Amino acid sequence: MSTTAEAMRSAEAHSAHNYHPLPVVVASAEGAWMTDVEGRRYLDMLAGYSALNFGHGNRRLLDAAKAQLERVTLTSRAFHHDRFADFCTELAALCGKEMVLPMNTGAEAVETAVKTARKWGYEVKGVPDGQAKIVVASGNFHGRTTTIVSFSTDHEARDHYGPYTPGFEIVPYGDLTALAAAVTANTVAVLLEPIQGEAGVLVPPAGYLRGVREVTRERNVLFMADEIQSGLGRTGKTFACEHEEVVPDVYVLGKALGGGVVPVSAVVADRDVLGVFRPGEHGSTFGGNPLACAVALEVIAMLRTGEYQQRATELGDHLHRELNLLVGGGAVTAVRGRGLWAGVDIAPGHGTGREISERLMELGVLVKDTHGSTIRIAPPLVITKEDLDWGLDQLRSVLAAG
Incomplete structure (x- = not known):
């Protein structure tokens, strides 16, 4: 050793x-x-x-993983497998939503949420093609892929990775007035962390999330909550948004969903949002694989106990x-x-x-x-x-x- x-x-x-x-x-x-x-x-x-x-x-999670390892670990989404439907059904129910789009890492889930919002904006809201805008908050940390660092204000994460992806409007975190002013006819979504983790565990002012929910509902804009760090029990609720009795249009989940055993992430929303995807338009070889689903199903069962x-x-x-x-x-x-x-x-x-x-x-x-x-x-x-x-x-x- x-x-x-x-x-x-x-x-x-x-x-x-x-x-x-x-x-x-x-x-x-x-x-x-x-x-x-x-x-x-x-x-x-x-x-x-x-x-x-x-x-x-965690013994429950290891046992779930070991049992699945003996059966089948990967099929790709070219075929169905017997854990997938249960995973999607149970995770949708936990979130109070209708559909799940599984991925692997948190950054992949955020990228998927961005694509979802843009496609929804063009095909449902009627935003002119190529004009979609997403409002985000300064101090955010949603990952380190090229698109995500394009709307980061962290110089370490962003500098020297340009040219940057357009289509994002950055406003101060916790400033509802600035957020409302940034929403235009071409805005398709507001993407926020209910609590900013990497920024230093920043909790927004009381009423902020409720205000965001009201603005987005009034302006026909998706509220996408990145609960990758804050969700699944960390704050004392299943989701941090629950502290203000807010239900976003889209949950972006990861990290704890895989129980520290395998990488599991997902975008969860209703059919009128995730229903915009058709076969071949988005996917992942490993997303929603049998091993990931088996572990995540056990995570969901554990969370249901409270x-x-x-x-x-x-x-x-x-x-x-x-x-x-x-x-x-x-x-x-x-x-x-x-x-x-x-x-x-x-x-x-x-x-x-x-x-x-x-x-x-x-x-x-x-x-x-x-x-x-x-x-x-x-x-x-x-x-x-x-x-x-x-x-x-x-x-x-x-x-x-x-």
């Missing part, structure tokens, strides 16, 4: 440097804990950016109470979030987000920084209160050390 240093040297030598991971090399994991190649244990307080909502090695949403609510309330006690003490300037999801802004002079993450790693806790001074906390929803408190103790220790 390689040491941490050996594994890192090999990775640096033979992989593209598109990530800057913390210097830990994970070899195994269970629940909310990970173990590195040298046997040291770490509390996972990131959960794969919400892909691991149900924890590492257990994970309840854990996210109760432990999330505790998490935010404890984190908010740190504000005003000199080390933390702000805390944001909802459920088991928080962005913690570190005061200048106490270290960058990266430095705080590295110090926490040394104490056995894994988090991730963003935008220089912020750390994100998003443990698996299966974490115990005792482990959560231990992780928070380590954060207090790091902050107290200055």
Whole structure:
């Protein structure tokens, strides 16, 4: 078995440097804990950016995957398979919608949502061909494909990848007036994260999502909610939009839908939206494959119990109470979030987000920084209160050390 240093040297030598991971090399994991190649244990307080909502090695998900592995893993969509109809039926029901278009990754799902909105705009709304506009928010993170970075305001994600795809109008996140002003006769959709994760777990002002829903309904525009990080239990609801009793026209899902076992994503909407597609117009070799459907079906069944949403609510309330006690003490300037999801802004002079993450790693806790001074906390929803408190103790220790 390689040491941490050996594994890192090999990775640096033979992989593209598109990530800057913390210097830990994970070899195994269970629940909310990970173990590195040298046997040291770490509390996972990131959960794969919400892909691991149900924890590492969840027995129900592994059993579902193993059973399917013995039967059939891939047919392509050239043929039907016996898990596909159940997956589409159950996911549509979970979302309160009629149709599902499965893909693999979150970025693929967002690209699919963009194509859906444009096609709907031309064929249903009657927008002149080539004139469709989609309103998005500054600070967004929807993925890193060429089209998606075209409407990013993050220079690291966007710069030097042009020429950029046109057709997007960027407005400030949380500014309903600006959003309403940006909607024109050629606008086909508003695409938003109900909570912006990569931007630092930004929760919009109360009433914002309801306002977006009203504007889009009045102007005959699709409201597309990117719930890839915020959805499937993370915030204490199945979908973050539920906190404002809002139902979008289109759900964009991913990450936790695959249970941390396989990549699964989907666009979910009613027939009058997804019904615009005809055979051959969009697809994916792996999208909706039998293994993905088997795992996702188990994820849906687990969410239907309400257990994970309840854990996210109760432990999330505790998490935010404890984190908010740190504000005003000199080390933390702000805390944001909802459920088991928080962005913690570190005061200048106490270290960058990266430095705080590295110090926490040394104490056995894994988090991730963003935008220089912020750390994100998003443990698996299966974490115990005792482990959560231990992780928070380590954060207090790091902050107290200055």
